[in-house]
Amino acid sequence: MQLTGAWLSEAIEMSVDLVDAISGRCGRFPGALEGGATWFGVIGDTNAPIEGSDWWKLFEDDKPQDWDVFTQPGGLEPDAENLEWLLQTPETLKLPPEDPRRRAQGRVYYERLARGKNENWIQRYVHAKYGEDPSGTAVFRGSFKRSFHVKRGGVVDQGRLLLIGQDFGRHPCSLICQPTGSGGIAVLEEVIAEDVGLETHVNRTLKPILYSDRYIGCMMACVGDPSGISKGNFLEENSFDVLRRLGIPAFPAVTNNLDPRINAVEQLLLQQRDGGPALAIDEDRCPMLVRAMNGSYRFGKTKGGLTKPAPEKDHPWSDLADDLQYVCLAVNSGLVNVIAKRIRPRAPRQERMRVSAGGWT
Numbered sequence: 001m002q003l004t005g006a007w008l009s010e011a012i013e014m015s016v017d018l019v020d021a022i023s024g025r026c027g028r029f030p031g032a033l034e035g036g037a038t039w040f041g042v043i044g045d046t047n048a049p050i051e052g053s054d055w056w057k058l059f060e061d062d063k064p065q066d067w068d069v070f071t072q073p074g075g076l077e078p079d080a081e082n083l084e085w086l087l088q089t090p091e092t093l094k095l096p097p098e099d100p101r102r103r104a105q106g107r108v109y110y111e112r113l114a115r116g117k118n119e120n121w122i123q124r125y126v127h128a129k130y131g132e133d134p135s136g137t138a139v140f141r142g143s144f145k146r147s148f149h150v151k152r153g154g155v156v157d158q159g160r161l162l163l164i165g166q167d168f169g170r171h172p173c174s175l176i177c178q179p180t181g182s183g184g185i186a187v188l189e190e191v192i193a194e195d196v197g198l199e200t201h202v203n204r205t206l207k208p209i210l211y212s213d214r215y216i217g218c219m220m221a222c223v224g225d226p227s228g229i230s231k232g233n234f235l236e237e238n239s240f241d242v243l244r245r246l247g248i249p250a251f252p253a254v255t256n257n258l259d260p261r262i263n264a265v266e267q268l269l270l271q272q273r274d275g276g277p278a279l280a281i282d283e284d285r286c287p288m289l290v291r292a293m294n295g296s297y298r299f300g301k302t303k304g305g306l307t308k309p310a311p312e313k314d315h316p317w318s319d320l321a322d323d324l325q326y327v328c329l330a331v332n333s334g335l336v337n338v339i340a341k342r343i344r345p346r347a348p349r350q351e352r353m354r355v356s357a358g359g360w361t
Contacts, residue, residue, distance in 0.1 A: 002028040004037050008044035016054040048123075051130040052296050074127035075110030083107055138295040139262060139311050139321070143269040150290055154188045154282030157181075158217045161340050162188075162210070163330060165323030166224035166250070168239045171315045172201045175289065175323035176209070178218075179336050184278035185268060185327060189285040192316050198239055202246050210248075221339045223330045225322065226252040249343045253326040254333050258310060261325035264332045279328070289324065292317035 003026045008014060019042070027040035049055035059069050073079045083106030084097040095102045114122045124131040138144075157178060165175040174191040191209060193201040210220055228239030229252055243250035255261070271278035281290055296317040300308045311318060330336050 001025045002031075004029050004040050006042050008042065008046075011044040011046040012049045012053075012055045013046075016058060019058070047125050048128055048130050050124075051294060052291060056130060072128055074129065075113070076107065076126060080107065080110075083109075087112075137299045137301075137307055138293075139297050139299060140266065140269060140293055141295070143266045144293045146290065146294055149269065149277045149279055149281055149293070150283045151277075151280050152283050154186055154280065154285065156188060156214055156218065157186075160218060161336065161343075162215060162218045162220040163327050163336060163339070164206075164210075164220060164222045164248070165325075165327040166222045166228075166239075166243070167319040167322045168198060168225050168228045169319075170195055170197070171319060172196070172198045173316055173319040173323060174201075174206050174222075175286075175320055175327065176215075177324075177327045179331050180273065182273040182278075183331070184271075184273040184280070185331055187279070187281040187286055187289065187324065187327075189282065190287075190289050190320055192288060192320075198242050199246065202243065202248065207246070207248075219340070219343055220248060221343055222248050222250040223253050223326045223335070223339070224250060225326065226256045228252065249339070251330075251335070251339055253329050254335060255329065261322075261329060264328035265325055267332060268328055286320075288316050289320045292321050297321040 003022075005026050006022050008018075008022070023042050026042060027037055030037060046055070049059070058064075058067075063069065072081060075083075083103040084099075086106035086109040088102065088105055092099075092102045092105045110126050114126050117125075120131045123129050157180070160178055160181075163177050163179055165177060167173050172193050174193075175187065176189040176191065178186045178188055180186060189209065191201075191206050193205060196204075209215070222240075222243050224239065224243075231238045237245070240250040240252065253261075265279070268279040269277075281293070283290060296314070297311055297320075299310070300312040302308060311321070330339070
C-alpha cells in the first residue's frame with residue numbers, strides 16, 4: 001500500500017507488531033514527483049491497555065521519540081469530554097451544550113457502562129487508566145492503593161539505618177529501605193540485576209549506589225532470604241558470608257514462610273503514620289516495585305480457573321516483592337533494633353590510668 005497516513009481504531013485489539021508494518025507504508029503518497037506528502041503518520045485511538053503489556057511498554061517504557069501519547073479524561077471525571085453529545089434525549093438536545101443538565105445526561109452513559117463490571121474493567125474502559133492483568137489476582141489488591149502509598153521524591157534521613165532487602169539467585173535484586181522513627185518504612189530505591197551472581201551485582205550496581213552522596217552518613221545492613229545460609233557445592237561461603245566479606249552486614253529474615261511475609265507487608269500497608277502511609281514507596285526510583293504492588297506480583301490461575309495458593313515467581317516482580325517482605329518482617333519483629341545495635345560502631349575502650357601506690361604514702 002502507498003499511504004499518506006493510517007488510523008488504527010481500537011489499537012490495543014490489534015497486534016503491536018502491526019505498528020511497524022503499517023507506519024513503514026506511510027509517507028509514500030503523494031510521491032516525490034508529485035510534490036511529496038505535506039504530512040504523514042499514524043493516528044491511533046484505544047482504551048487503556050493492561051499495565052505491563054506490549055502496548056503499555058510502547059506508551060510508557062519504550063515510547064519512540066516521534067510518538068505522542070494523549071490521555072483523555074475518564075468518563076466520570078469532572079473534566080470529562082463530549083458528555084454533551086452522549087445519550088441525549090430530544091429534550092436535553094434543546095439545551096445549550098454547556099448546560100449542566102445536558103452534561104449530567106451524558107454522564108449517565110458511563111454510569112450505565114460501569115454497572116456489573118469488575119474494578120479492573122472499569123479502570124480501563126471508564127476511567128481511562130491502565131489496568132491490572134486479569135490473568136491472576138494481585139497479592140496486595142485489597143491493601144495497596146497507588147494514590148496513597150506511592151510518593152515522588154523520597155527523602156533520605158541522613159544518619160539513620162538503611163535496611164536493604166536482598167533476594168538471592170541468578171537475578172539478585174535489592175531494595176533499599178529506611179525504617180522511620182515512627183515505625184514505618186520509606187522504600188527509597190530498587191536495584192535490579194539480570195543474570196549475574198551476587199558478588200558481581202553488589203560490586204557493580206549495589207555498592208556504587210549505597211556509597212553515593214544520596215546515602216552518605218547512613219549505616220547499612222542487608223536482610224535477606226533465610227535460604228541464603230546454605231553453602232554452595234564448591235565454596236565454603238554462603239550468600240550472607242559473601243555480603244559480609246564485601247563490607248555489608250547481612251542477616252537472615254526471621255522466616256521464609258509465605259503467610260507471615262505477606263501479612264507483614266499488609267500490616268504496614270493498612271496503617272498510617274502522621275497522616276501519611278506507614279509504607280511509602282518512591283515512584284521515581286522504584287517503578288518496578290510499584291508495578292509489582294499494583295498487580296504484576298500476583299497469584300496465578302490454573303487451567304481450570306482456580307487461583308493458585310502461592311504468587312507466581314516472575315522476575316523482577318516477585319524478587320522485589322520478596323525483598324519488601326523481608327524488610328517488613330524485620331521492622332514488625334523488632335529485628336531492626338537488634339541489627340542497629342550489632343552494627344553500631346563501638347567507642348574505643350579507654351585504658352584506666354595506673355596510679356602508683358607510692359602516691360598515697
